[in-house]
Amino acid sequence: MPSRIVLFGAFDRHNFGDLLFPHIVSKSLPNQAIEFAGLVDRDMRPWGGHPVKSLVSIPLDENATLIHCGGELLTCTAYEAAVMLQTPEQARQAITCHDADPLDAERWAAEALLTSRRIPYVVRADRGRLIFNAVGGVEWPLLQPIQQEEVIETLRQADWIGVRDHVTQGHLQAAGIACSLCPDPAVMVKEYFDELIQQRSLRGEVAQTIGTFPKGYLACQFAAEFGDDATLDQLANGLNKTCAETGLGVVLFRAGAAPWHDQIEPYERLSARMPAASTRIFHSLNLWDICALLAKSRVYCGSSLHGGIVAAAYGLPHVSLIPPQKTNRPDKVSANRNTWERKSLNVCVKPDEIEQALVSALNQSAEELKISAARLEKIYRENQQQWLWVVSQCSG
Incomplete structure (x- = not known):
């Protein structure tokens, strides 16, 4: 090695x-x-x-x-990377100053990152x-x-x-x-870290959340691009109907706090549209708390690729949210799901379609979900062995 x-x-x-x-x-x-x-x-x-x-x-x-x-x-x-490495206020200033001029943005990014790449x-x-x-x-x-x-x-x-x-x-x-x-490395999260994740579920905000919803909860996440009023109305309508039909609570969590990821303000506005007794905003941004929250959920719904992958690793149904203003831009979530999942498990919907999608997902075969998770683990291990062999050839 x-x-x-x-x-x-x-x-x-x-x-x-x-x-x-x-x-x-x-x-x-x-x-x-x-x-x-x-x-x-x-x-x-x-x-x-x-x-x-x-x-x-x-x-x-x-x-x-x-x-x-x-x-x-x-x-x-480089510009995207540099913006996402700023504080929220610094990111807003950078976008205001440089977003309209690609050459200026490139120069600023090179200075910020100390690289010309x-x-x-x-x-x-x-x-x-x-x-x-x-x-x-x-x-x-x-x-x-x-x-x-x-x-x-x-x-x-x-x-x-x-x-x-x-x-x-x-x-x-x-x-x-x-x-x-x-497959994405996150398919291995249960295999490698389940003991740690189970421990995290026994304390702190995760344990409080589990206690708040004895019938279970759905874990929901969405990026800032879902934060307009019309989209929040659609999300609230679908989530409220799902809760009424299933008895589940809704836990809103952020998967990313870096600029151009998830913002707390739209979560607060969505929560205000929903019954307080059935809704909770999960504030922890700790990686392992988020894993535990997902592992103990009944179903995941969100725009985060890894929210879905971690839920899938635990054999849980997962519904991917498509941005309401989706254009023909390539989408990494759809690309990943279309590559690795059977059609019966692959659910990508717009915000106004989530009620039917969630109810349908909750009825997916637990055995089929488990088999899918095991298959991805196996394929990842096979690839891992290939690059580990390469690593082993470079002796110290």
């Missing part, structure tokens, strides 16, 4: 899936010297993450293996091993040709590439890049 392993990704900001990735990947690398790297120095331990160093401060010598842990890294531009979460390792684990890039056609070429040049240097959906795979294969189809 190599003397040093560097896990790299967007776990330098608060987003549920990104925080989870290095936990999953490091679980397969016991007793190894591991460093956790992002684009900036940030201590994410208060939210269940890792102490993250800026990659520019970590030497990538011949004894290092750089592993891109997962996520939609292939199409995250246009797609900064895709990094080459000239002397060590380079691995891409279950990465995504469904918005590949929206990148500029110079951005695509930067990514392709790096991928050509990789020792192993796995992508998490058939859409990304198709784009890379068309560009001449061979890659395996690998």
Whole structure:
């Protein structure tokens, strides 16, 4: 095994899936010297993450293996990355100042991130091993040709590439890049961390939530783009009817607190549209609390890809929300579900369709859900063995 392993990704900001990735990947690398790297120095331990160093401060010598842990890294531009690494107020200022001028935005991002890379979460390792684990890039056609070429040049240097959906795979294969189809790392969350997650469910806000709804609850999440009044009315109508029909409570939780993710204000406005006795806003942003909340739910409904993946790992039904203003932009949630799930389990709906979708999902076969979870675990392990073999060839 190599003397040093560097896990790299967007776990330098608060987003549920990104925080989870290095936990999953490091679980397969016991007793190894591991460093956790992002684009900036940030201590994410208060939210269940890792102490993250800026990659520019970590030497990538011949004894290092750089592993891109997962996520939609292939199409995250420098400007997007830089905005999401700001505080909410800083992000608003940056968007106001730079959003209308792409060249100015690119210059600002380069200064903020201390890198000239246009797609900064895709990094080459000239002397060590380079691995891409279950990465995504469904918005590949929206990148500029110079951005695509930067990514392709790096991928050509990789020792192993796995992508998490058939859409990304198709784009890379068309560009001449061979890659395996690998499920998202989060499919392993129950297998690797169930004991910890069960412990988290016995205390704190998760335990309080479970006690509040003795008949069970549905876990609901949505991004800020669902926050207009008309959409909130549709969500409240569907959730209220579902509660009345099933007796379940509704727990609203945020899967990401970084800019361009989930905001608390729309949750408060949705809660005000619903009966207080059947609705609760879950405030914890701790990774393991969110996992426990999902694991103990009856069904998940939301726009977060990883909310659905973690629910699925626990054999639970999950309904994916499609943005009300959805255009023809590629969608990573739909791409992932269409790649890995049978049609009978694949439910993606608009906000005004959630009542029927949720009731139908609650009637899905528990056995079929369990089989689907086990199948994805098996496929992920098979891919994991491939890149672990590559890692083993770089001896320290």
